[in-house]
Amino acid sequence: MISADxxxxxxxxxxxxPNPWEILATGLGFIVLMIVVVKFIVPAFxxxxxxxxxxxxxxxxxAEEAQAEAEAMKARYEQSLADAHAEASRLREEARAEGAQIxxxxxxxxxxxxxxxxxxxxxxxxxxxxxxxxxxxQDVGTLATQLAGRIVGxxxxxxSRSQRVVDRFLADLxxxxxxxxxxxxxx
Amino acid sequence: xxxxxxxxxxGLAGTxxxxxxxxxxxxxxxxxxxxxxxxxxxxxxxxxxxxxxxAVFVLALVFAFVL
Amino acid sequence: MHSLALAAADNEGGFTPPTLEETHLxxxxxxxxxxxxxxxxxxxxxxxxxxxxxWFFSAAIRKRALVPSRLQxxxxxxxxxxxxxxGRDVIGEKHFMTWVPLLFGIFFFILVNxxxxxxxxxxxxxxSHVGAAYxxxxxxxxxxxxxxxxxxxxxxxxxxxxxxxxxxxxLILLVPLEILSNFIIRPVTHSLRLMAVMLAGxxxxxxxxxxxxxxxxxxxxxxxxxxxxxxxxxxxxxxxLELAMMILQAFVFTLLTAVYLQGALEAEAH
Numbered sequence: 184m185i186s187a188d189x190x191x192x193x194x195x196x197x198x199x200x201p202n203p204w205e206i207l208a209t210g211l212g213f214i215v216l217m218i219v220v221v222k223f224i225v226p227a228f229x230x231x232x233x234x235x236x237x238x239x240x241x242x243x244x245x246a247e248e249a250q251a252e253a254e255a256m257k258a259r260y261e262q263s264l265a266d267a268h269a270e271a272s273r274l275r276e277e278a279r280a281e282g283a284q285i286x287x288x289x290x291x292x293x294x295x296x297x298x299x300x301x302x303x304x305x306x307x308x309x310x311x312x313x314x315x316x317x318x319x320x321q322d323v324g325t326l327a328t329q330l331a332g333r334i335v336g337x338x339x340x341x342x343s344r345s346q347r348v349v350d351r352f353l354a355d356l357x358x359x360x361x362x363x364x365x366x367x368x369x370x
Numbered sequence: 371x372x373x374x375x376x377x378x379x380x381g382l383a384g385t386x387x388x389x390x391x392x393x394x395x396x397x398x399x400x401x402x403x404x405x406x407x408x409x410x411x412x413x414x415x416x417x418x419x420x421x422x423x424x425a426v427f428v429l430a431l432v433f434a435f436v437l
Numbered sequence: 438m439h440s441l442a443l444a445a446a447d448n449e450g451g452f453t454p455p456t457l458e459e460t461h462l463x464x465x466x467x468x469x470x471x472x473x474x475x476x477x478x479x480x481x482x483x484x485x486x487x488x489x490x491x492w493f494f495s496a497a498i499r500k501r502a503l504v505p506s507r508l509q510x511x512x513x514x515x516x517x518x519x520x521x522x523x524g525r526d527v528i529g530e531k532h533f534m535t536w537v538p539l540l541f542g543i544f545f546f547i548l549v550n551x552x553x554x555x556x557x558x559x560x561x562x563x564x565s566h567v568g569a570a571y572x573x574x575x576x577x578x579x580x581x582x583x584x585x586x587x588x589x590x591x592x593x594x595x596x597x598x599x600x601x602x603x604x605x606x607x608l609i610l611l612v613p614l615e616i617l618s619n620f621i622i623r624p625v626t627h628s629l630r631l632m633a634v635m636l637a638g639x640x641x642x643x644x645x646x647x648x649x650x651x652x653x654x655x656x657x658x659x660x661x662x663x664x665x666x667x668x669x670x671x672x673x674x675x676x677x678l679e680l681a682m683m684i685l686q687a688f689v690f691t692l693l694t695a696v697y698l699q700g701a702l703e704a705e706a707h
Contacts, residue, residue: 187645187698197435197436198435198566198567198632198636198668199431199432199435199436199567199629201566201567201568201570201571202566202568203658204476204480204568205477205479205566205568205569205572206568206569206571206572207479207572208479208483208484208569208665209483209563209569209572209573210572210575210576212483212484212486212487213542213546213572213573215487216487216490216491216542216546217538217539217542219487219490219491220538220541220542220617221538223495224491224494224495224498225516225537225538225541227494227498227501228494228497228498228512228513228516228520230501231501231502231513232513234501234503235503238503248450282605313489343624372631381562406583407521409469410526413527413697414527414696417689417692417696419476420689421626421627421630421693422618424630425618425622425623425625425626428624428626428629428630428633429707431629432625432629434513435693
């Protein structure tokens with residue numbers, strides 16, 4: 184053991200007695216390391232750290248902006264949706280009113296028409312009655328004249344005879360009428 | 371087998387320092403367990419106590435080799 | 438593999454445990470050997486660690502991608518751990534950016550050098566050599582004492598030495614004690630804690646190596662050889678324990694640096 188021999192020669196057996204060259208080597212080594220650390224390593228790490236912090240904060244800001252934008256968009260969308268709803272209900276209201284108006288108009292028109300038709304019918308009925316009345320009066324007059332003539336032609340004092348005359352006259356009249364209606368049906 | 375009686379003394383001194391260090395850290399752990407937010411305040415104090423307790427053993431070490 | 442070169446057996450066939458001197462391996466270049474040892478394995482590993490840290494973090498951050506690759510993510514979480522857990526949480530929002538490079542350098546310098554102890558062939562934590570630990574603790578001590586004096590002038594001594602709210606007669610006892618504990622014991626414990634844990638880990642490796650070698654190769658009986666295999670198996674949990682200790686010591690050293698700096702920066706509040 185060369186080092187042991189040296190140590191023994193120097194009388195240095197204790198582990199607490201330093202080797203001066205080791206102190207020097209370690210001290211110088213550490214100073215060199217510190218220069219490297221201070222000059223290169225720590226600034227590089229701090230810079231990276233700073234960059235990352237900025238990147239994260241920038242990202243956060245960007246995210247906030249995006250969120251604000253999205254919120255504005257949502258508000259706009261909701262606004263337009265509400266507008267559309269209002270518009271739709273207005274249109275519906277309008278349509279309903281219009282529909283009601285149309286129905287009322289039609290009802291009125293129909294009532295007028297009905298009244299008109301009724302009036303026309305009544306007028307026609309009245310006219311026909313008038314006509315019937317006139318023709319009936321004429322017929323009744325003629326018939327009465329004929330009947331009177333026949334009665335006068337027979338004996339006026341015989342009640343039963345006059346009764347028979349009236350019956351016969353009425354039967355003739357009936358037959359005449361049925362003949363007439365038969366010919367009408369045939370036609 | 372030969373040796374130095376100093377080493378036995380150093381060993382005995384070591385037990386005392388070990389007990390002291392144990393007590394320091396036991397108290398530290400207790401404190402942090404009770405109040406975790408106090409850890410930052412307690413840590414340097416605990417380490418200074420540890421260093422002080424350790425100093426006893428280091429003194430024993432020095433005297434074991436020097437005397 | 439130097440562990441194989443350990444004198445596992447003396448001339449009479451008995452087992453000689455490795456001594457602490459054997460943690461100091463022969464130097465590679467005998468340059469300047471007349472004033473101590475020359476360029477040894479420990480110094481080579483210091484240089485290697487610097488190159489490794491430089492290369493790893495430069496390669497990881499070269500692209501400066503906003504969405505990090507796996508390598509960049511690893512480097513960034515390491516950096517963020519030092520920056521936030523040790524820098525911001527301990528030193529405080531106001532001053533911590535000034536000290537982040539220091540904490541970062543200390544943490545990874547010690548971590549990588551400690552982890553060398555867990556890598557076969559390298560297998561030497563640089564800080565098991567007390568000189569390295571003294572150097573680191575010395576730099577930190579100069580820094581925090583310097584910060585205190587720069588900020589408060591000579592009043593800093595009074596702020597550190599005289600605890601507030603203590604009755605006057607007790608001060609006679611307390612003032613020398615405070616000065617001793619703050620200005621002398623702090624850097625000593627700061628360095629020796631690291632060195633002692635690393636040295637203990639290294640000694641376990643040496644002991645297991647030489648012991649297993651002795652039991653397996655130098656002993657005739659099969660039972661002894663089997664015990665040697667058991668020793669190697671038992672070393673596996675110890676290895677992981679040591680791994681945890683290496684990371685923990687780097688963490689504790691850096692955190693205590695931060696605590697001392699914070700104490701100097703805010704001496705008035707204490």
